[in-house]
Amino acid sequence: MDPFLRTERPSYRSAITHPTLAMRRRLARLRRIVTAMAFVAALLLPARLAITVIPSSSVVVAGAALRAGRILTSKDVAIRDVPRSGVLPGMSSERNEVVGRTLLADVLEGEPLSHAVLTESPSVPQGYAALEVPVIGTGRGITPGDRLVLLSDGECRETDRQEGLCPVSDKAIVLDLSAKQQDTTFLSLALPAAEALRVTRMSGVAPMVAISPPSR
Incomplete structure (x- = not known):
């Protein structure tokens, strides 16, 4: 066969470095699809995070099991974050709201210290x-x-x-x-x-x- 009449198929490297018009159109369409998907993901991600994040609040809890009649010190209490839906009226959020007050009932470790189980500590009267x-x-x-x-x-x-x-x-x-x-x-x-x-x-x-x- 006459070597001058022999035809060769373009190599893969040649197709990449010299893309045809059809290939360029396919690449442009693919880029548009990827860009659209990235845009949709960027819109949905904050909404998904907003759904999974649960608001919380800080409450004062007993740092250990405590007996009724104890006058609370700073070592007796701790601060914990709880779901905001679980915070009830009367619960304290600051240590200084309970330190120095007296327990009216036994409490377990981790139990919130509400005003219902606390009273003002008595003082020494004059004389x-x-x-x-x-x-x-x-x-x-x-x-x-x-x-x-x-x-x-x-x-x-x-x-x-x-x-x-x-x-x-x-x-x-x-x-x-x-x-x-x-x-x-x-x-x-x-x-x-x-x-x-x-x-x-x-x-x-x-x-x-x-x-x-x-x-x-």
Whole structure:
């Protein structure tokens, strides 16, 4: 065969470097399709993110399991983010809204500290003294602000005895529930100065019992 009459098909490299008119049209159409898809994706992405992001708010929770009667410190509380739909009226968002207040009920770790389980901590009235007094019993049911009668197995007139024990003070105000050791609870109490001296002297001689005063 005459080599001058032989025809060769264009190579792949030649088609790329020298595209035909039809190929150029196909490439232009493909670029338009890709551009349109990118534009649609850019429009849909923010909408999708808006749907998946859940608004949240910060609330104050118990940092550990706490007993009723505890006066809260900054170490007792923590801040957690919760879904905004779960925030109820009375929940606190700042530590300083709960620190220094007293728990009215037991709370679990992570439980929100709402105003419903908190009360203002009692203060020491003028003319009173604050001291820790060991009393027999668990102290369950006693909360800060309660008024108590302190009794002791000491000497007193028989007519003065209550529950078979002698009254030492009938004006004790509970400030806080301190540490508990076995069957003895240490109560932080506010007492009139004269009764505080008597309680201090008697508590080292005989065990104290705290009871609620009789209702009048």
